[in-house]
Amino acid sequence: MKTSVLILVLTLTLTFTFGMFAEAGKVKMDKKVGNFTLNDAAGKRHSLKDLSKDKKGTVVMFIATQCPVSNNYNERMVKLYNDYKDKGVQFIGINSNKQEAIDEIAEYNKAHGFEFAVLKDAGNKIADYFGAKRTPEVYLLDENLTLRYHGAIDSSEHEPETATPYLRETLNLVIAGEEIPDEMKETKVFGCTIKRVRKETKRRSTP
Amino acid sequence: MMSPFKCRAVYVLFILAVCTPLACTGKDTQPQKDASVLIERARQGEVVGVDEHQIKQVIESFKDEKVVLVNFWATWCMPCVEEFPDLVKLHQTYQSKGLEVIAVSADSPKSVDSKIKPFLERHGAQFLCFVKDTKDDGAFINAIDNEWGGEIPVTFIHAKSGARAKSFYGKQDWETFVAAVEPLLD
Numbered sequence: 001m002k003t004s005v006l007i008l009v010l011t012l013t014l015t016f017t018f019g020m021f022a023e024a025g026k027v028k029m030d031k032k033v034g035n036f037t038l039n040d041a042a043g044k045r046h047s048l049k050d051l052s053k054d055k056k057g058t059v060v061m062f063i064a065t066q067c068p069v070s071n072n073y074n075e076r077m078v079k080l081y082n083d084y085k086d087k088g089v090q091f092i093g094i095n096s097n098k099q100e101a102i103d104e105i106a107e108y109n110k111a112h113g114f115e116f117a118v119l120k121d122a123g124n125k126i127a128d129y130f131g132a133k134r135t136p137e138v139y140l141l142d143e144n145l146t147l148r149y150h151g152a153i154d155s156s157e158h159e160p161e162t163a164t165p166y167l168r169e170t171l172n173l174v175i176a177g178e179e180i181p182d183e184m185k186e187t188k189v190f191g192c193t194i195k196r197v198r199k200e201t202k203r204r205s206t207p
Numbered sequence: 208m209m210s211p212f213k214c215r216a217v218y219v220l221f222i223l224a225v226c227t228p229l230a231c232t233g234k235d236t237q238p239q240k241d242a243s244v245l246i247e248r249a250r251q252g253e254v255v256g257v258d259e260h261q262i263k264q265v266i267e268s269f270k271d272e273k274v275v276l277v278n279f280w281a282t283w284c285m286p287c288v289e290e291f292p293d294l295v296k297l298h299q300t301y302q303s304k305g306l307e308v309i310a311v312s313a314d315s316p317k318s319v320d321s322k323i324k325p326f327l328e329r330h331g332a333q334f335l336c337f338v339k340d341t342k343d344d345g346a347f348i349n350a351i352d353n354e355w356g357g358e359i360p361v362t363f364i365h366a367k368s369g370a371r372a373k374s375f376y377g378k379q380d381w382e383t384f385v386a387a388v389e390p391l392l393d
Contacts, residue, residue, distance in 0.1 A: 133356055
């Protein structure tokens with residue numbers, strides 16, 4: 001009897017503790033994203049729930065210090081932040097690259113004028129949870145933390161002036177409380193692969 | 208002055224003269240012509256900018272003639288750089304047996320002279336090299352492969368029939384490439 005109770009308590013504890021990551025890579029479009037907590041480059045802890053409190057939208061951006069594609073979007077990310085910070089939008093940068101240390105991230109944020117929080121995803125658990133593969137790769141959550149858009153910041157890394165501003169277009173809809181048409185919910189993006197701490201167990205190859 | 212009837216007859220003859228050769232081929236020859244120009248420029252050592260339509264035309268132009276290995280890479284992508292020597296070796300080993308290797312760089316088209324060409328020269332790459340030049344990265348990715356999310360390196364191998372024989376997402380080793388290519392060659 002005692003053993004059964006102990007097993008039940010242990011199971012419940014484990015479920016509660018790891019429940020959020022039980023379905024790694026299973027963040028789904030139009031579904032609520034679970035809470036997570038990470039440190040910023042100064043060592044301060046932030047949770048998604050706290051950062052997004054009372055916000056109309058939250059943009060989670062997987063970024064890097066050493067990826068030229070991500071770097072090419074620095075100015076665009078800063079401009080997005082400046083354009084939307086007073087419109088109830090929270091921007092959260094996440095660095096999941098194993099080789100990019102906290103000191104390097106802090107220095108990089110300062111050099112490039114990132115005023116939004118950049119959190120270190122040591123062990124790439126949050127990248128796994130979101131299923132993020134590249135930098136830059138963005139996820140737009142609405143006020144209820146429901147995933148509404150996933151993909152590229154815009155349609156062209158090299159031609160920002162003529163690019164289709166995917167993130168802005170969907171952000172405007174989310175702020176206005178409007179539906180995002182299905183064809184706008186996902187876009188694709190070139191980028192650097194997120195360097196993960198553990199080797200992928202399965203290498204994708206088809207057929 | 209030409210009568211309206213004569214004028215119409217001349218117009219009809221002109222249209223027939225222009226359109227008949229195209230109709231006889233049974234397909235639009237323009238994409239083939241575009242692709243052959245791009246290929247010729249690449250054979251001369253130029254790293255030509257291509258959009259999603261052009262790179263598809265280039266790949267499809269080898270249908271029924273060659274096995275095609277298309278690799279998407281960039282000078283800033285470390286796994287791509289590590290994989291690149293195997294592509295050079297594959298080309299050297301199998302080009303005489305009917306393998307065409309095509310490399311498409313995701314670097315900026317503005318970096319052809321400063322980054323791409325020096326890299327290719329350093330590695331002795333003698334195969335066709337292009338640089339992605341598109342206004343819509345998503346459209347480029349989807350035109351090549353719907354399953355592909357945009358991560359590089361990625362390699363697609365087409366059989367002589369033009370059918371996709373293999374898709375490799377991520378860095379591969381020499382043995383994997385050989386095992387995929389050899390059975391498709393003559």
